[in-house]
Amino acid sequence: MNKKIKIIVLLIAVIGLFGFFGYNYVMHGGARNLTTEKTNFTVTTASITSEFTTNIEKANKKYLEKAVEIKGEITASNGNEIILDKIVICSFKNQDSSIKKNQTVTVKGRVVGYDDLMGELKLDQCFLIKN
Structure with missing residues (x-):
């Protein structure tokens, strides 16, 4: 025993x-170092979410786990997240203090998924691209 x-x-x-x-x-x-990684796609919030709402499977194959630059207007900011045009949620490791609501920015991040129930695209490892 x-x-x-x-x-x-x-x-x-x-x-x-x-x-x-x-x-x-x-x-x-x-976790990857997106600051040195090549950007796979440069899009607007409207164009990328349109692709996800039209055909989510095709858009997942195209964008999931890829580095993308997305241009949009900051509609909300809380903690280490900002929301672009009410549909793209970007999670930052350390949020930039210069971020202000209603500011148009370009953000680079990794696409982690699309929530079709809420209609939101989620990115992580985001940072601002200085224009």
Whole structure:
């Protein structure tokens, strides 16, 4: 019985380690340096969301996990996020203090998904492109 308990404890520890490292890889393994990465697409908020509403599967294949530059007007700002034209949510690591509501900006970020229920496109690792 003592040997069985040791094996069970060892298996639980191994499974726990795989779970821990798997979680960290999924949550933090996709971080890239977008400041040096080539921009795949330069679009406006209206054009990219139009593609997602027309054919979400095709747009996902085209844009998902790609670096894009999006031009739009800041309609809201809270914490480390800004919202462009009420439909594109950009998450910043450190938000630029010069960002002001109703300002037209170009933002570079990674497309992480489109919420068709809310009609919102989500980007992470965003930063402002100085025009």
